[in-house]
Structures are given as C-alpha cells and as structure tokens.
Amino acid sequence: MATTAAAPPYVSTHEASNTGIWSWLTTVDHKRIGALYLVTALTFFMIGGFEAEIIRAQLMHPNGTLVSADTYNQLFTMHGTTMIFLAVMPLSAAFFNFLIPLQIGARDVAFPRLNAFSYWVYLFGGLFINASWLIGAAPNGGWFGYAPLTTMQFNPGLNIDFWVIGLQILGVSSLAAAFNFITTIINMRAPGMQLMRMPMFTWMAFIVQFLLILAFPVITIALVFLQFDRFFGTQFYELAAGADPLLWQHLFWIFGHPEVYILILPAFGLVSEVLPTFSGKPLFGYPVMVYSGMLIAFLGFGVWAHHMFAVGMGPIADSVFGVTTLLIGIPTGVKIFNWIFTMWGGNVRFTVACKFAIALLALFTIGGISGVMHASPPADLQQTDSYFIVAHFHYVLFGGSMMGIFAGIYYYFPKITGRFLSEKLGNWHFWLTFIGMNLTFFPMHFSGLAGMPRRIYRYDAGQGFDVYNLISSYGAYLLGFATLLFVWNFIRSWRKGAKAGHNPWNAPSLEWSLPSPPPDYNFAAIPTVTSRYPLWDHKGNVVDYHDGDQVKSAKELGIPMPLSTIKPLFTALFMTLMFAGLLFIHKHNWPMAYTFMFGGAAGMVISLYSWLLSPLE
Amino acid sequence: MEHHGHTPTTTGLDNRKVAIWAFIGSECMLFASLISTYLIYKGRSVKGPFPHEVCSPPVCDTVMKPILNIPVTSASTFVLLVSSLAMVLALAAVENADQPKHTLGEKILGNSKLWLFMTALLGTTFLGFQAFEFTSFVHEGLTIRTNLFGSSFFTLTGFHGAHVTAGVLWLLTLLAIDIRRGLKPKDALIVDIAALYWHFVDVVWIAIFTLVYLIH
Amino acid sequence: MTHSDTHVSHVDHAALGEVKEHPTWSTYWKVAVILTIITALEVWVYYIPSFVASHLFVPTLLILSALKFAIVVLFYMHLRYDHRLFRALFTGPLIIAMATIVSLLFLFGHLVIHAG
Numbered sequence: 001m002a003t004t005a006a007a008p009p010y011v012s013t014h015e016a017s018n019t020g021i022w023s024w025l026t027t028v029d030h031k032r033i034g035a036l037y038l039v040t041a042l043t044f045f046m047i048g049g050f051e052a053e054i055i056r057a058q059l060m061h062p063n064g065t066l067v068s069a070d071t072y073n074q075l076f077t078m079h080g081t082t083m084i085f086l087a088v089m090p091l092s093a094a095f096f097n098f099l100i101p102l103q104i105g106a107r108d109v110a111f112p113r114l115n116a117f118s119y120w121v122y123l124f125g126g127l128f129i130n131a132s133w134l135i136g137a138a139p140n141g142g143w144f145g146y147a148p149l150t151t152m153q154f155n156p157g158l159n160i161d162f163w164v165i166g167l168q169i170l171g172v173s174s175l176a177a178a179f180n181f182i183t184t185i186i187n188m189r190a191p192g193m194q195l196m197r198m199p200m201f202t203w204m205a206f207i208v209q210f211l212l213i214l215a216f217p218v219i220t221i222a223l224v225f226l227q228f229d230r231f232f233g234t235q236f237y238e239l240a241a242g243a244d245p246l247l248w249q250h251l252f253w254i255f256g257h258p259e260v261y262i263l264i265l266p267a268f269g270l271v272s273e274v275l276p277t278f279s280g281k282p283l284f285g286y287p288v289m290v291y292s293g294m295l296i297a298f299l300g301f302g303v304w305a306h307h308m309f310a311v312g313m314g315p316i317a318d319s320v321f322g323v324t325t326l327l328i329g330i331p332t333g334v335k336i337f338n339w340i341f342t343m344w345g346g347n348v349r350f351t352v353a354c355k356f357a358i359a360l361l362a363l364f365t366i367g368g369i370s371g372v373m374h375a376s377p378p379a380d381l382q383q384t385d386s387y388f389i390v391a392h393f394h395y396v397l398f399g400g401s402m403m404g405i406f407a408g409i410y411y412y413f414p415k416i417t418g419r420f421l422s423e424k425l426g427n428w429h430f431w432l433t434f435i436g437m438n439l440t441f442f443p444m445h446f447s448g449l450a451g452m453p454r455r456i457y458r459y460d461a462g463q464g465f466d467v468y469n470l471i472s473s474y475g476a477y478l479l480g481f482a483t484l485l486f487v488w489n490f491i492r493s494w495r496k497g498a499k500a501g502h503n504p505w506n507a508p509s510l511e512w513s514l515p516s517p518p519p520d521y522n523f524a525a526i527p528t529v530t531s532r533y534p535l536w537d538h539k540g541n542v543v544d545y546h547d548g549d550q551v552k553s554a555k556e557l558g559i560p561m562p563l564s565t566i567k568p569l570f571t572a573l574f575m576t577l578m579f580a581g582l583l584f585i586h587k588h589n590w591p592m593a594y595t596f597m598f599g600g601a602a603g604m605v606i607s608l609y610s611w612l613l614s615p616l617e
Numbered sequence: 618m619e620h621h622g623h624t625p626t627t628t629g630l631d632n633r634k635v636a637i638w639a640f641i642g643s644e645c646m647l648f649a650s651l652i653s654t655y656l657i658y659k660g661r662s663v664k665g666p667f668p669h670e671v672c673s674p675p676v677c678d679t680v681m682k683p684i685l686n687i688p689v690t691s692a693s694t695f696v697l698l699v700s701s702l703a704m705v706l707a708l709a710a711v712e713n714a715d716q717p718k719h720t721l722g723e724k725i726l727g728n729s730k731l732w733l734f735m736t737a738l739l740g741t742t743f744l745g746f747q748a749f750e751f752t753s754f755v756h757e758g759l760t761i762r763t764n765l766f767g768s769s770f771f772t773l774t775g776f777h778g779a780h781v782t783a784g785v786l787w788l789l790t791l792l793a794i795d796i797r798r799g800l801k802p803k804d805a806l807i808v809d810i811a812a813l814y815w816h817f818v819d820v821v822w823i824a825i826f827t828l829v830y831l832i833h
Numbered sequence: 834m835t836h837s838d839t840h841v842s843h844v845d846h847a848a849l850g851e852v853k854e855h856p857t858w859s860t861y862w863k864v865a866v867i868l869t870i871i872t873a874l875e876v877w878v879y880y881i882p883s884f885v886a887s888h889l890f891v892p893t894l895l896i897l898s899a900l901k902f903a904i905v906v907l908f909y910m911h912l913r914y915d916h917r918l919f920r921a922l923f924t925g926p927l928i929i930a931m932a933t934i935v936s937l938l939f940l941f942g943h944l945v946i947h948a949g
Binding site for chain 2: 855857858861862864865868869872875876879885890891894895897898901902905906909910916918919922923925926927929930931933934937938941943
Binding site for chain 2: 110111175178179180182183186187188189193213214215216217218220221222224225228232233234235236240241242243244247251254609
C-alpha cells in the first residue's frame with residue numbers, strides 16, 4: 001500500500017549558497033526561515049509598541065490632544081492586530097520553525113517549500129495591512145472588528161477592507177504552517193523519539209497547531225461574510241434584513257478564544273525548556289504537563305461565549321460558559337505549580353532567560369486570576385469593556401506570552417547565532433521591562449474598576465482616572481526604553497556577542513547536541529533516542545558535538561539537501577496581489593479589480609503548478 | 618508531487634497523506650461555520666423567496682413558490698455519489714496497474730484514465746446542475762442580495778461548488794499525468810490524496826443535501 | 834484533540850495489523866448501491882406529507898444522512914482499513930465541529946428541548 005512511501009524525498013547532494021539576499025529569498029532551510037520570522041516579527045513588535053506609546057501619550061493627561069478620535073481608533077486597532085497577528089504569533093512561529101525539527105531529531109520540516117511559502121505570505125500580509133497607514137485609512141474597528149459596526153453602512157472607508165483582506169492573507173500563512181508542523185511532528189521524529197519523549201516545547205507547539213487548524217477556518221468564514229457584505233451586498237450582518245448582531249460575535253470568539261491559547265501555549269513550552277535547564281532538574285510532572293496542555297486546548301473550544309456575557313445570552317448559557325471558564329483555570333494552575341516544583345530544590349541559575357521565565361509565572365498568575373474573576377458573569381458585567389479587562393489581557397499576553405518569548409530568545413540566541421546576548425544589557429532589559437510592565441498595567445486594574453471604559457480617546461479630569469493614567473504612561477515609556485535596549489543588545493550581539501559553545505547552558509534536549517549555529521543538515525547522523533533528556537542521561541545513540549570539531553558540509557557527508565527555490569515567494573506574492581484586487585471593488589474600479597484578481601490568481605496557479613511539478617532536490 | 622524518497626517516516630505513513638487528513642479535519646470547521654450560519658438564519662428572512670414555504674403578500678409583492686427544486690437536486694446528488702464510485706475505481710486501477718488484464722471487464726475496471734475522466738466528468742456535471750440551479754433561482758427573484766436565505770444559501774453552496782471546481786482541476790491534472798506517462802502503483806498515493814479530498818467534498822454535500830434541501 | 838498514538842515506533846503498523854488491503858470492486862459497487870438506496874429513501878420520505886408532519890421526519894433524515902456520511906468515510910475514504918492516526922485526525926475535528934454547530938443552534942434558540 002502506498003502509504004508506506006517515504007519522505008522527505010531528498011535525492012541530490014546539491015549545496016545551496018549561504019550568503020547574499022538571493023539566498024534568503026530562496027531559502028527552504030527551517031532555521032533560516034525561523035530567523036526570518038524572528039527578525040520580521042520583532043520589527044512588527046516595535047511598530048505595534050510604537051502605536052502603544054502614542055496611545056499612552058494621548059491618555060497621559062485628561063483631555064489629551066495629541067491625536068484625533070479617528071486616529072486613536074486606528075491606533076488601538078492596529079496595536080491589537082499587529083501584536084497578535086504580526087508579532088506574538090509569528091514570534092512563536094519563529095521558534096516552531098527553528099526548534100521543532102531540531103528537538104525531534106529531523107533534518108527539516110515535512111514540507112520545506114511550504115514552510116517558505118508560509119513565511120512569505122506572513123510578510124506580505126503584514127505589509128499589506130500596514131500599507132493602509134500610507135493612505136491614512138488604517139483599520140479602525142478594534143481587533144475584534146464587531147459587525148455590524150464594521151459593515152459598509154457604519155464604516156464606509158477602506159479601513160476595514162484592509163483589515164478583512166489582511167487577516168484572510170495571514171490566515172493562509174498560519175494554516176499552511178500548521179499542516180506542515182502537524183505532519184512534521186507526527187512523521188519526522190528520530191528513532192526512539194516517542195511522543196511522550198518529545199521536549200515540552202514541541203508538545204505545546206503540536207497542540208497549538210491543532211488549535212490553529214480548527215480555529216482559523218471559523219474566522220475565515222466570519223471574514224468572508226463581512227467581505228461579501230461589504231463588496232457584494234449580502235446581508236449576513238444587515239439588521240434590517242433580520243440578521244442577528246450576535247452572529248459575528250459568536251463566530252469571532254469561537255476563533256478568538258482558542259487564539260488566546262495559540263498565543264500563550266508556545267510561551268508555556270519555552271518556559272518548560274528554560275526552567276529545567278537552569279534548575280538542573282527534569283521538568284516536574286511531564287505527563288501532567290502534556291495532558292493539561294491538551295485539556296486546555298480542548299476546553300478552549302467550549303468557553304468562547306464568556307467574551308459575550310454582557311449581551312444577555314440568558315442564565316443557562318451564562319452558567320455553562322462560566323463553569324467551563326472556571327474549569328479551564330484548573331489545568332492552567334496545574335502548569336504553574338509544575339514549574340514551581342521544577343525549580344523547588346534545584347540549583348537555580350538566575351540567568352536573564354531564567355528571570356524572564358520566572359516573571360512569566362508571577363505575571364501570568366496575576367492575569368490568570370483576574371481572568372477567573374470575570375469567569376463569573378455578574379463580576380464580568382462590572383468589568384467588561386473597562387480598563388480592568390485591558391489590565392487582564394496585558395498581564396496574560398505581555399506578562400505571559402512576551403515574557404516567555406523573551407526567555408526563549410535569551411535562551412536560544414546562542415543556538416541560533418552561535419553568540420550570547422549580553423547578560424549585562426539583558427539584566428537591564430529584564431528589570432526595566434518587569435518594572436515598566438507592572439507600572440503600565442497594574443494601575444489599569446484600578447482605573448478599570450473606577451469605571452474607565454476601554455477605547456476612549458480622552459477622558460475628563462476629576463473622575464479618579466488621572467493618576468492611574470499618568471503612572472501607566474510613565475510605565476509605558478519605561479517599557480519602550482527597555483525594548484530599545486533589547487533591540488540594541490540583539491543587533492550588537494548577533495555580530496559581536498561572546499561566542500557560545502554548542503551546549504552553553506548544559507541543557508538536556510537534542511538541539512543542544514549540535515554545533516551553534518547548527519549546520520544546514522542539522523544532524524550528521526540521525527540520533528536514536530531512549531529518554532526524555534538524552535544529553536543528561538547519556539543514553540541512546542546521540543552524537544554530542546565537541547566544540548572545535550570541524551563541521552563538515554552536507555556534500556562531504558553525502559547528505560541530500562532540498563534545493564533553494566524562489567517559487568514559494570512568487571506564489572505568496574501573486575496570492576497577495578489577488579487578495580489586494582478586492583480593494584478596488586470598494587471604489588468600483590472594476591478594471592483594476594479584475595486585473596489584480598485574475599492576474600494574481602493566474603500568476604498564483606502558474607507558480608503553484610511550477611512549484612509542485614518541480615522536484616524538491 | 619512525484620517524489621519517492623528513501624527515509625522512512627516515524628509512523629511509516631506518507632507525509633502528504635497525514636497532511637491531507639489534517640487539512641480535511643480543518644475543512645470540517647470551515648463547513649461547520651457555513652452550515653451553522655445557514656441553519657441560524659433559517660426562517661429569519663424578512664422577505665421571499667423562501668426555501669420551502671410559499672411567500673405571499675404582504676411579505677412579498679406577489680405570491681412566490683418555494684424555491685428549492687428537490688427533483689433536480691436529487692439528481693445532482695446522485696451524480697456526485699456516482700462520482701465517488703468512479704473515484705475509488707480510479708484509485709483501485711492505479712493500485713493494480715501492474716496486474717495483467719485478460720477479460721474485457723478487467724480491462725475496463727483497470728483503466729485509470731477512464732475512471733479519472735469519469736470522475737471529473739461527473740464532477741463537472743454536478744457543477745452544471747449547480748449552475749442551472751443558481752440561474753433559475755436568479756430568474757425566480759432570489760440572488761445573494763435578496764434576503765438572509767439567499768446570502769447564506771449561495772455562500773454555503775457556492776463554497777461547496779468552489780471545492781468541487783478545485784477537485785475537478787486536481788483530477789484533470791492527474792489525468793494529464795496519466796496520459797503523459799501513465800500512473801503506476803507507486804503513484805497510488807497522489808491519487809489517494811486527491812480521492813480523499815474528493816470524497817470529503819462528497820460527504821459535505823451529503824450533509825448539505827439533508828440539512829438544506831430536505832429538512833424543513 | 835491530539836489523540837495519541839504514544840507508542841508508534843518505526844514502521845510497525847503491519848505488526849499492529851492496522852493497515853488492511855483496500856477493498857475491491859465488489860465492495861465498492863455494493864456500497865454505491867446502498868448509498869443510492871438511502872438517498873432514494875430520503876427523497877421518498879420528503880414526499881410523504883403525513884411523515885413530514887410527524888416528529889420522526891427530522892430525526893429520520895439526520896440518521897439516514899449520518900449513515901451515508903459514515904459509509905463514505907469508512908469505505909471510500911478507507912478509514913475502516915487505514916491507520917488509526919487518520920481516524921483520529923478526522924474524528925477529533927469532526928466532533929468539535931459538530932459540537933460547535935449544536936451549541937450555536939442552542940445559543941440562537943433553534944434547538945429547544947420539548948417536554949412532550
């Protein structure tokens with residue numbers, strides 16, 4: 001039977017050139033694609049952060065005059081959209097790309113060219129959404145873009161069109177990557193790498209891919225409806241035609257809540273790598289960590305309507321979603337305790353990476369507890385749409401996801417580049433971020449409970465908000481400064497940092513058996529794994545590289561490598577042009593719309609056929 | 618598309634087959650969203666035409682008959698079912714391409730080009746039925762802009778039709794490869810994954826036929 | 834979700850007896866006949882006004898179409914014969930998809946539990 005046909009289908013020993021822009025445009029190496037994701041996502045993180053700084057400058061004092069209401073709407077919408085879709089998700093994707101094949105003992109992902117395609121679609125999608133700034137019509141409907149407020153009747157500009165089309169493009173990227181990683185983790189594991197021996201980051205990544213393939217189709221459909229309403233006159237969100245204003249909200253949050261776990265689980269995975277290494281102890285309760293991750297993901301599909309208590313769904317729906325939301329706190333709490341017990345009794349080395357990981361435990365717990373507070377519908381009715389919610393999700397996303405990602409960056413930078421990030425600058429970065437983050441977001445709990453609503457561009461003095469907003473703004477400036485320090489550290493260390501050995505932290509998993517940075521083929525000999533911590537247990541058949549040994553090329557070793565190709569980039573580009581054509585429908589410029597849509601579609605199909613019919617080797 | 622590597626996978630299963638099943642799982646959620654929306658909006662249109670009910674004044678200007686044409690759709694449903702049979706025969710023919718064929722029956726059953734062509738032809742026939750249905754609805758006054766039923770009906774069945782169209786193109790590509798160099802048992806996998814997609818599109822229609830056309 | 838075949842080691846599916854041969858022409862045409870009969874049955878009951886009016890109409894149609902769905906998936910998509918991993922990759926998402934549809938219909942008030 002044909003299912004035993006093998007993969008990956010490398011047959012030649014062609015060697016790709018490793019320098020120059022062309023080599024980056026055509027690369028299919030998961031490590032280089034991971035580096036592209038990392039740098040691109042950090043750039044978008046800076047842009048999203050800059051938007052946040054303007055928001056905080058506007059709100060620093062009562063009746064701020066820096067930006068108009070309309071610009072403010074664009075700023076908070078783009079801040080949310082950028083941070084979620086263009087910064088945190090792709091930062092996770094950078095680690096998926098770089099780490100998954102290394103951690104499971106593979107030479108690449110299952111579909112290297114599809115991997116390149118995912119990156120280029122992400123880049124073009126991100127540029128597309130941000131291009132809206134150039135014509136002064138950035139999305140302005142909030143990151144959850146509630147219809148019917150985002151329909152043509154209430155939002156007639158191009159703003160929402162950029163948002164709808166941009167998210168569709170980015171969805172293609174996430175879905176393509178998810179199918180790729182699912183296949184990679186199922187099928188590319190080295191001998192002996194059973195599922196229950198996989199490093200915890202790979203486990204969390206595996207679970208996240210299932211969330212992605214199940215959640216993204218739902219928002220795709222919700223966006224298609226909105227797009228059809230705006231462009232073709234359908235009535236999905238047209239109240240006069242009998243449409244239900246809750247349809248969008250339900251579809252959006254069926255996607256939106258799993259999305260929350262898509263953002264946090266990779267950070268959990270990174271912390272689960274960092275803490276055991278720096279505690280010198282195996283991860284406490286490994287199987288429980290795996291099962292609680294699965295449980296979080298599964299329950300994640302049954303809690304969405306807790307975002308909608310305020311719309312009045314009735315006592316039964318409120319109770320059910322309140323209870324499922326309380327339940328999902330349990331496996332999350334279990335994880336926190338497991339990390340604490342991992343450190344307990346260990347010989348903890350407080351490196352910058354370790355500090356960021358510990359910060360995640362503390363800050364995510366605060367965000368998690370305020371989350372449990374609004375699991376209760378009566379409490380939620382007080383808190384919803386206030387700054388209390390803003391405080392909550394920034395503790396979860398900045399205090400959780402970003403702290404975990406920073407921990408991952410400090411931890412894996414030596415593996416990615418062969419050099420350390422400066423620990424000295426890193427300590428400054430950590431403490432300023434930690435203090436800045438709490439200064440920014442902790443006061444929002446109080447301004448929220450005092451009644452300050454979200455998404456207002458100015459507020460009157462004397463309502464008890466003034467001092468909290470002032471502190472928040474100073475905190476945000478401190479955060480901005482800390483981030484600049486980090487960027488400086490990142491750029492300088494990439495070229496001039498202290499050289500790192502192959503396993504500078506004495507870590508246990510397979511990626512640390514390789515030279516830093518790993519050669520393009522990863523493993524000279526595919527390892528055989530017999531335990532969860534092969535480099536600590538010295539079991540199995542893992543060739544631990546010795547620093548100073550010569551690294552041979554793939555050609556010398558006779559390892560077949562996939563060919564570099566520009567075709568995924570072209571396919572992604574034509575697809576983006578095809579989507580961009582929809583913008584012209586808005587202006588009833590049919591010739592341009594047809595040129596882009598059909599030209600883009602034709603170009604995409606041709607590059608796709610040319611890609612699929614050309615051999616990988 | 619046509620690679621045959623040497624490294625065995627962890628599970629012994631082909632990467633592409635694992636990926637297509639994950640893709641099909643994802644498509645379940647896509648169609649679940651479309652079907653939910655159709656069902657949620659069922660009976661909420663403020664004006665006709667309606668799927669199963671007569672629309673009379675004052676709701677509609679004139680009396681409008683129920684719009685769904687069950688006999689025609691039953692025929693197109695049957696066509697799609699038969700296309701699935703042709704698809705499995707095409708796969709079986711490729712899997713057994715090396716077997717000697719003696720009788721006329723064996724030669725017909727073992728002709729992968731014939732069955733790939735038949736599958737694509739039946740798929741195209743289904744699309745023809747859909748085109749006929751859509752045009753007659755437009756003539757009877759139902760467009761995608763008319764009411765909630767029109768919006769959700771055309772979007773749901775249109776998405777399904779787009780999937781069928783992609784499937785037909787995929788089948789024609791396989792047919793072209795078969796004509797150019799002949800599909801051998803070692804190529805069974807690329808037919809298998811196309812077949813899985815095709816059958817999935819068929820089972821989605823099984824759900825749509827019952828939920829949209831028959832239940833009222 | 835991630836239904837685990839925790840102990841999948843190398844190319845051992847034959848030992849587990851999981852991948853059976855695909856069925857042949859004789860199974861395929863029988864399946865096609867059964868599918869056609871069920872479809873005919875569905876359309877037939879649609880034209881019996883008294884049956885349409887009864888409480889049995891909707892459940893009957895749902896069961897018949899679920900049966901067709903299952904037959905195609907098990908025989909034509911070979912899930913009955915193939916590796917259990919494929920079964921997991923399909924049924925997991927299918928269950929979440931169906932649960933989502935049912936929850937949405939409850940939330941929008943389309944499904945009400947009738948007492949008698």
